[in-house]
Amino acid sequence: MSCSASRVIDVPALVEQIRAGRPRGVARGISLIEQGHHAARDVLAGLTERNGHAHVVGLTGPPGVGKSTTTNAIVRELRSRGRVVGVLAVDPSSPFSGGALLGDRIRMEEHATDAGVFLRSMASRGHLGGVAAATTQAVRVMEAAGCDVVLIETVGVGQSEVEVAALADTTVVLLAPGLGDGIQAAKAGILEIGDVFVVNKADRDGADNTVRDLRHMIQMSDRSEPGLWRPPVLKATALSSDGLEAVVDAVADHRIWLERTGALAERRRDRTRAEVLALALAAMADELEHDHARLDAAVSSVVEGSADASSAAADLVERFRRAREGSP
Amino acid sequence: MSCSASRVIDVPALVEQIRAGRPRGVARGISLIEQGHHAARDVLAGLTERNGHAHVVGLTGPPGVGKSTTTNAIVRELRSRGRVVGVLAVDPSSPFSGGALLGDRIRMEEHATDAGVFLRSMASRGHLGGVAAATTQAVRVMEAAGCDVVLIETVGVGQSEVEVAALADTTVVLLAPGLGDGIQAAKAGILEIGDVFVVNKADRDGADNTVRDLRHMIQMSDRSEPGLWRPPVLKATALSSDGLEAVVDAVADHRIWLERTGALAERRRDRTRAEVLALALAAMADELEHDHARLDAAVSSVVEGSADASSAAADLVERFRRAREGSP
Numbered sequence: 001m002s003c004s005a006s007r008v009i010d011v012p013a014l015v016e017q018i019r020a021g022r023p024r025g026v027a028r029g030i031s032l033i034e035q036g037h038h039a040a041r042d043v044l045a046g047l048t049e050r051n052g053h054a055h056v057v058g059l060t061g062p063p064g065v066g067k068s069t070t071t072n073a074i075v076r077e078l079r080s081r082g083r084v085v086g087v088l089a090v091d092p093s094s095p096f097s098g099g100a101l102l103g104d105r106i107r108m109e110e111h112a113t114d115a116g117v118f119l120r121s122m123a124s125r126g127h128l129g130g131v132a133a134a135t136t137q138a139v140r141v142m143e144a145a146g147c148d149v150v151l152i153e154t155v156g157v158g159q160s161e162v163e164v165a166a167l168a169d170t171t172v173v174l175l176a177p178g179l180g181d182g183i184q185a186a187k188a189g190i191l192e193i194g195d196v197f198v199v200n201k202a203d204r205d206g207a208d209n210t211v212r213d214l215r216h217m218i219q220m221s222d223r224s225e226p227g228l229w230r231p232p233v234l235k236a237t238a239l240s241s242d243g244l245e246a247v248v249d250a251v252a253d254h255r256i257w258l259e260r261t262g263a264l265a266e267r268r269r270d271r272t273r274a275e276v277l278a279l280a281l282a283a284m285a286d287e288l289e290h291d292h293a294r295l296d297a298a299v300s301s302v303v304e305g306s307a308d309a310s311s312a313a314a315d316l317v318e319r320f321r322r323a324r325e326g327s328p
Numbered sequence: 329m330s331c332s333a334s335r336v337i338d339v340p341a342l343v344e345q346i347r348a349g350r351p352r353g354v355a356r357g358i359s360l361i362e363q364g365h366h367a368a369r370d371v372l373a374g375l376t377e378r379n380g381h382a383h384v385v386g387l388t389g390p391p392g393v394g395k396s397t398t399t400n401a402i403v404r405e406l407r408s409r410g411r412v413v414g415v416l417a418v419d420p421s422s423p424f425s426g427g428a429l430l431g432d433r434i435r436m437e438e439h440a441t442d443a444g445v446f447l448r449s450m451a452s453r454g455h456l457g458g459v460a461a462a463t464t465q466a467v468r469v470m471e472a473a474g475c476d477v478v479l480i481e482t483v484g485v486g487q488s489e490v491e492v493a494a495l496a497d498t499t500v501v502l503l504a505p506g507l508g509d510g511i512q513a514a515k516a517g518i519l520e521i522g523d524v525f526v527v528n529k530a531d532r533d534g535a536d537n538t539v540r541d542l543r544h545m546i547q548m549s550d551r552s553e554p555g556l557w558r559p560p561v562l563k564a565t566a567l568s569s570d571g572l573e574a575v576v577d578a579v580a581d582h583r584i585w586l587e588r589t590g591a592l593a594e595r596r597r598d599r600t601r602a603e604v605l606a607l608a609l610a611a612m613a614d615e616l617e618h619d620h621a622r623l624d625a626a627v628s629s630v631v632e633g634s635a636d637a638s639s640a641a642a643d644l645v646e647r648f649r650r651a652r653e654g655s656p
Contacts, residue, residue: 040638041636041638041639044636044637044638045635045636045638045639047636048630048633048634048635048636049633051633052631052633133637136637137637268631269627269631272627272630272631272637273623273627275630275637276623276626276627276630276637276640276641276644277613277616277617277623277641277644278641279637279638279640279641280616280641280642280644280645280648281609281612281613281616282641283641283642283645284609284612284645284648285605285609288605288608288609289605295601295604295605298604299597299600299601299604302376302600302603302604303596303597303600305376305377305379305380307376308369308372308373308375308376309372309461309464309465309600309603309604309607310368310369310372310373310607311369311373312604312607313604313605313606313607313608313610313611314608314611316604316605316608317608317611317612320608320612320649321648321649321651323649
């Protein structure tokens with residue numbers, strides 16, 4: 001997977017820009033990751049000792065609950081506490097790029113000129129290593145740029161969104177009254193991943209019912225076992241920032257709990273494990289897919305019935321082992 | 329990835345059972361695939377020359393459009409034409425297994441004692457090679473058992489569901505009036521994959537509008553270019569089987585079109601390519617994940633900051649090449 005275009009990128013200068021917290025450097029670094037550019041690896045290698053201090057916060061929930069408004073309000077609250085904040089808006093499962101996110105970004109204009117806020121949308125379907133690895137790497141760039149908190153906002157509630165949200169140290173699950181409520185949350189699997197639940201649009205009818213339902217579902221689940229973090233269920237109205245102080249407090253409390261119990265180191269180790277595995281597999285996939293002659297022969301043998309798919313796959317793996325790669 | 333338990337499975341007998349169209353043999357074969365059991369490979373190897381004749385039909389659509397009722401009605405119509413039918417109900421993205429599908433299966437009881445119908449739910453998250461490879465393999469088993477048509481019914485409309493539906497030769501997209509209609513379809517990416525569109529619950533208000541919207545969207549899209557298959561938009565009421573004859577006719581017409589244009593061979597080649605790649609990568613992932621010592625060392629180097637994730641991944645790949653596997 002060598003890339004001759006990498007020569008035009010001045011890696012040490014880019015690393016320096018990122019470490020100095022320059023927004024353009026951060027944007028460029030994340031673009032390289034998104035493109036699966038070879039230079040991304042060198043840039044990330046230059047940032048390792050700056051990694052590991054930021055609090056990574058995932059934010060997810062069904063469409064229509066006000067995710068971007070809430071992200072905006074959380075950023076505002078964090079800024080009032082003097083924290084440097086990164087925001088990654090990730091749409092892992094949409095087959096289309098951009099559209100909806102662009103609209104959301106307009107609402108973030110409030111922070112666009114604030115040097116203490118880094119914003120970035122990622123449309124990274126097809127990225128080498130998958131959206132999870134790309135997101136983890138983008139977090140590393142924001143961390144190195146000096147972010148104290150990195151918010152990962154996912155769009156949608158599919159399994160991939162849940163997986164991305166679960167990359168965080170702390171996951172905030174947003175719900176709103178009248179969206180199917182608790183049962184929808186359970187179906188989407190977000191009841192399992194939330195560390196802090198926020199019922200947004202709390203001024204609407206039914207907010208108290210949604211809070212009660214959620215608390216009840218948490219009580220009934222194995223999340224109420226002693227020794228575990230008991231996820232709080234909070235009410236908020238992101239549009240007016242009502243209740244956002246308590247949300248940011250709960251997120252900070254969870255971080256303290258993670259550190260005290262050793263769960264933080266464990267979560268980060270798991271995340272790194274998944275990242276390294278994804279990158280290794282992506283490199284393997286890249287090599288397999290690009291050796292067209294070998295792959296076509298394997299496919300033909302199955303199509304013509306002279307081999308079954310598993311044997312053809314085993315043969316591909318064996319040939320992969322025997323192949324010697326050139327310089328990376 | 330050897331599995332000592334494979335000794336207790338009499339592969340030749342199981343292959344014989346499947347080829348004889350015995351329901352228990354088919355169920356057992358698909359279970360082995362679902363479990364990622366080593367014997368599945370040998371079973372599939374025994375079925376290769378029976379592969380390739382069945383018409384693989386995907387059925388997808390948003391929740392609430394009546395997918396299982398429609399599947400049921402399609403099966404009834406196909407049976408009245410003397411076709412042997414397999415039904416695979418796949419839920420690729422739910423983090424939970426079983427539940428909803430069980431309810432659906434009860435409605436299939438009509439066909440439960442019919443020797444010409446094979447039913448199977450797959451809850452194959454985490455399956456080696458992914459849900460797509462598992463589904464393709466389960467189709468091979470049903471084909472070998474003598475199915476003329478294999479219906480793949482997906483639950484939900486996430487990206488994974490779209491991918492599974494796209495494994496088929498012919499994809500039927502179900503919609504219903506008042507479910508957000510065309511715009512929802514476009515968002516979910518199902519406008520691109522449907523070969524036959526069916527507006528179910530046609531007796532409801534708004535059915536004609538939904539049909540008109542869909543036809544309009546197809547007309548506006550690049551699917552209307554000359555030489556391409558022009559997806560029909562049909563009305564049906566699956567509960568009373570109204571309109572199902574026309575649906576099954578359209579599905580059969582699409583198959584004829586696929587054969588005439590050579591697109592069938594191309595689709596099947598693409599499917600096989602994806603399957604072989606997925607299986608090869610799964611075998612690699614399996615080996616990487618199970619070499620705990622090597623993986624833990626790589627993860628530690630990243631966590632401790634002595635390596636970046638990409639370098640650690642590259643090192644894992646290099647060690648994979650150098651490792652010699654024992655007998656499979």
